[in-house]
Amino acid sequence: MKGSRSKTTETVDWRWAIIRDRKAEFDGAFYFAVKTTGVFCRPSCKARTPRQENVAFYDSIADAERAGFRACLRCKPKNEYHAGPEAQLIKRAFVLIEDPENEFLTIDRLSKGLGVSAGHLQKTFRKVLGLTPKEVMNLKRLAVFRKNVAGSDVTTSLYDSGFGSSRALYEKAGETLGMTPATYKKGGKDMHIFYTVADSKLGKLMVAATGKGVCSVSFGETAEELERELRKEFWAATFERDDRNLKETVRTILTSLDGEKAILSLPLDLRASAFQMRVWSELRKIPYGETRSYSEIARSLGNSKAVRAVARACATNPVALVNPCHRVIAADGKLSGYRWGIDRKEQLLKQEKAAGEFSKGKAA
Numbered sequence: 001m002k003g004s005r006s007k008t009t010e011t012v013d014w015r016w017a018i019i020r021d022r023k024a025e026f027d028g029a030f031y032f033a034v035k036t037t038g039v040f041c042r043p044s045c046k047a048r049t050p051r052q053e054n055v056a057f058y059d060s061i062a063d064a065e066r067a068g069f070r071a072c073l074r075c076k077p078k079n080e081y082h083a084g085p086e087a088q089l090i091k092r093a094f095v096l097i098e099d100p101e102n103e104f105l106t107i108d109r110l111s112k113g114l115g116v117s118a119g120h121l122q123k124t125f126r127k128v129l130g131l132t133p134k135e136v137m138n139l140k141r142l143a144v145f146r147k148n149v150a151g152s153d154v155t156t157s158l159y160d161s162g163f164g165s166s167r168a169l170y171e172k173a174g175e176t177l178g179m180t181p182a183t184y185k186k187g188g189k190d191m192h193i194f195y196t197v198a199d200s201k202l203g204k205l206m207v208a209a210t211g212k213g214v215c216s217v218s219f220g221e222t223a224e225e226l227e228r229e230l231r232k233e234f235w236a237a238t239f240e241r242d243d244r245n246l247k248e249t250v251r252t253i254l255t256s257l258d259g260e261k262a263i264l265s266l267p268l269d270l271r272a273s274a275f276q277m278r279v280w281s282e283l284r285k286i287p288y289g290e291t292r293s294y295s296e297i298a299r300s301l302g303n304s305k306a307v308r309a310v311a312r313a314c315a316t317n318p319v320a321l322v323n324p325c326h327r328v329i330a331a332d333g334k335l336s337g338y339r340w341g342i343d344r345k346e347q348l349l350k351q352e353k354a355a356g357e358f359s360k361g362k363a364a
């Protein structure tokens with residue numbers, strides 16, 4: 001997303017709250033310009049907060065200058081932005097992870113290569129990305145696999161992508177490809193893919209899922225471009241745009257990511273992929289069927305007329321869909337409290353189990 005366009009037409013820009021609170025941790029993540037004074041600032045500028053309608057946001061110094069603004073003398077936005085030590089460590093780690101020479105990288109070798117302890121590396125990854133180094137490496141390998149598999153057979157591409165064994169990928173396949181690697185190779189043959197496109201701070205975000213899980217997360221300039229790419233990647237699948245059932249989930253995730261300063265502290269070139277991985281890992285926690293519809297939940301609650309009530313309950317507790325609380329069972333195996341009552345929780349779990357066994361049988 002280029003910042004050459006003014007973003008003030010959006011009703012509430014996520015960046016507005018940041019400049020109002022002068023959050024220094026977003027310095028370098030974006031710039032804001034004030035139309036009445038003709039200057040642009042870093043988010044933490046100590047000058048008086050401008051009126052919202054006079055503010056325009058830019059992703060880079062170059063974009064702000066191209067739009068005719070000059071640097072503020074007070075916050076000196078052109079002074080170099082230094083990513084903090086954590087962001088720098090992540091950036092260096094990505095360089096090693098992405099190096100094709102390092103395809104069989106382990107956590108130990110990665111941390112040695114970076115000159116830090118494995119524990120420190122784990123902690124930093126989890127703090128900034130919300131992911132472990134292993135998860136990041138697997139997502140990277142998967143990206144390589146997706147690229148490789150068109151030109152060779154599945155097993156060879158698995159090895160070429162750094163998976164020690166084909167089993168390692170097959171075990172992960174359901175959750176990270178949304179289908180088996182063999183089905184992926186066949187362009188998603190016999191798969192029905194639901195997708196949605198949402199606005200995000202990094203441009204359009206597309207999320208696509210099969211009944212088995214998320215099969216694609218991507219960022220791009222336009223919805224058309226993303227749809228074209230999706231159809232190209234899964235050339236043998238059938239598609240259905242499903243805004244209602246996926247978009248709510250995506251929106252919940254994007255909202256939770258809006259308060260996410262850690263990813264924004266990363267250098268610009270890393271943000272999109274860090275974001276993508278985070279969204280992916282969040283979505284992977286929710287099987288597609290989980291969010292299929294409010295009416296299904298209502299029906300499972302034994303009252304198909306309760307749709308609106310369920311929708312309202314979900315709206316007032318959006319994290320319920322992201323962190324399905326009904327799956328939390330007390331340590332003694334008994335069902336613990338649930339906001340819609342224990343009976344309903346039990347029903348949901350039963351239904352989910354049945355649905356899971358059904359889709360497993362169908363996919364195998």
Ligand SMILES: [Zn+2]
Binds near residue numbers: 041072075
């Ligand atoms: Zn300033």
